[in-house]
Amino acid sequence: MKRINAIYARQSVDRADSISIESQIEFCKYELKGDVFREYKDKGYSGKNTVRPQLQQLLTDIRRGEVEKVIVYKLDRISRSILDFSNMMELFQQYQVEFVSSTEKFDTSTPMGRAMLNICIVFAQLERETIQKRVSDAYYSRSQKGFRMGGKPPYGYRLEEIIMEGIHTKKLVEEPQEAEIVREIFAMYEQPYTSYGDITRYYAEKGVQFYGKELIRPMLAQLLRNPVYVRADMDVYRFFKSHGTNIASRPEQFDGVHGCYLYQGRDAATDKLQNLKGHMLVVAPHEGLVSSEQWLNCRIKLFSNKTIQANRKAVNTWLAGKVKCGHCGYALMSVKIQSGKQYLRCTKRLNNKACPGCGKIYTEEVENYVYREMVRKLRDAQTPVGYTKLKENPKIQQIYRELEEIEDEISLLVDSLTGAGATLTNYINQRVEELDNTRQKKLEEINILAENHTTPEQIEKVVSNISLWEEIGFDEKRFTVDKMITLLKVLPGSIQIQWKF
Structure with missing residues (x-):
């Protein structure tokens, strides 16, 4: 059986400064001087790992003995990982497959060529890690300046486009009817004997919906904990300071008018709305809805709230939780x-007879x-x-691979925010929010699999x-x-x- 030439092309993000898959293939075709070839194309996939459909198909075809030569536009199109690239080179040698980079002119048939390839892949990985660090720094830099970093607006607000420091972004603007309900919720919960159940029943009976759904206790708990609603003053500043929160804004910015954004801390592993230590608070450009005194009264009451206890020990029946x-x-x-x-x-039925x-x-x-x-x-x-052993569970291994891809895409998206116009900024913010929600669901899947193992x-x-x-x-x-x-x-x-x- 005659073996084929293979051209592999990859593009992670379609941007003006990135070479398209079609252009990569044209460069590679020049190396073949008219010989026939088979195309393998992965669009929207990172070079961080080898979890790419067409790359996996190429490796399968190599193992079947169908491929004689693999041509890429540039080394980092096939891999940015030293370990992955080394494993591929061993596979290529095992099946006597020649590897060619059309722009870097590598010859893998010689020791010097292989050494040069390994040196280049080291720098490709260094470049990837440098990009990830820059993306992370850019995200936290924008967060610290009060930029809204995506997601749907909290209940009680809508989004309005603004320009901050010459960059298009969005800020929260009061939605009058919803804002009045938010104020009513804080006023109700501030009363000593008002419970979550009292509030959820009240709005269920009135037929009021939140994001198109009936108000439930976890949603209510999240709303009451969110500092986006508080007109933050020095009491709020001291409250978060006392709980170990990293405060990015200066004390004088806590003017009793504006609300706050609470962002997940870089090294914090806990939920930012449950445990404040290590997370980041910044004064936002929007105006808060409730006074600092009322918000703090509710927040302090929440610390002793025992109505939502997912891990509470069962007492009355061994069927509890099932x-x-x-x-x-x-x-x-x-x-x-x-x-x-x-x-x-x-x-x-106990909550609101619904x-x-x-x-x-x-x-x-x-x-x-x-x-x-x-x-x-x-x-x-x-x-x-x-x-099987939990770590050998193929479903868990697949989820971890998917999480890596999600992290990679978020990094690239956030990196694209700098200098982006309004349309692109809006798209990126929405996409990052979608990916973050997917990431949380994937982590929950792992927890469930671990619990059920x-x-x-x-x-x-x-x-x-x-x-x-x-x-x-x-x-x-x-x-x-x-x-x-x-x-x-x-x-x-x-x-x-x-x-x-």
């Missing part, structure tokens, strides 16, 4: 009645049913097989627990349910179980 309402999907809570019995109630609920279903009856089904499941399925040793423990069910404690029952069941959906007269195997 059992959901079949109508709305909200969690079911085990509630005690005067007789001492417990029954399951939909938390959405769900019909599941009727009067006794907790003990559901627990007994679930136990019988777990016994049957283990009897029929024996023990689950096919468990089950080892053979744990399966042995599950089997043992089922056989000793009446003798084991509450926590052991919780452990068993967690390893066997993903979700329980309860409706009047029916229970649906989603198994993990």
Whole structure:
């Protein structure tokens, strides 16, 4: 079988100062002097790693023995990583594939040519890391000056284009009807005995929607914590200073008029709205909606708020966290009645009566049913097989590769902000927000996979627990349910179980 010539071209971002894929191919065709070739093109992919569809196809074709020569416009089109490039060179040598860079004139058949290639790839990687550092510095530099760094406006505001320091950007402008609701929320929550549930029920009954959805507790908690709404003065300055927040603005800029942006700190691993230490606060160009006294009263009340506790220890039933309402999907809570019995109630119905609920279903009856089904499941399925080490999970490995690509694209986008016009700035800000949301979802996927991962040793423990069910404690029952069941959906007269195997 006659082997082919292959031309590989890559372009990460379509910009005026980057060479197009079509131009790269034209340069490479000159090296072939009219010989036939096959094209491999990756558009929109970084050279940081090898997770590119057409590059992977090229490597597959090389392993099949179909490729004689690989031609690229420039070395960094195929890789910017020393390790990846070294591995590719070994593959090329193994299958006797010649490698040609049309602009750098490398000959991989000689030791000197290979040495020069390795030197060049070192500088290609250095260039990539330098670009990433410059992108990061540019992002934080713009943040510190009060530039809005993308995303949809907080409830109560709309966006308006402005020019700051000669650069097109946007600032927040009060949206009167929504702003009045925000002020009402802060006024309500400032009262000592007002809870999240009181506020969510109030707006559900009035039919008020937030971003087109019903107000829920996590959304309300985020709104109350956000310093974008406060008319920041020196009390606000001192509050954040006392919590270890890095304050980019000068004290005199806290004038009691303007709101603030709170940005994720470079080295901070915690959620910026939950733990303020290490994050960055900057006075923004927009005007706040509520007084510093009212905002601080609410913020301080939030520190002692115990109504949202995702990791709160279960007490009433070992099904807690697994059992959901079949109508709305909200969690079911085990509630005690005067007789001492417990029954399951939909938390959405408890909050604002917005769900019909599941009727009067006794907790003990559901627990007994679930136990019988777990016994049957283990009897029929024996023990689950096919468990792998978590780090070897191909799904997790793929997510990490996708996260690398997201980080790479964000870096390139932020780098493009400097000097950008209004249209481009708007696009970049929106795209960065989309990518950041995707990144958070990917991280949540990894956490879920890690939580759901089950080892053979744990399966042995599950089997043992089922056989000793009446003798084991509450926590052991919780452990068993967690390893066997993903979700329980309860409706009047029916229970649906989603198994993990």
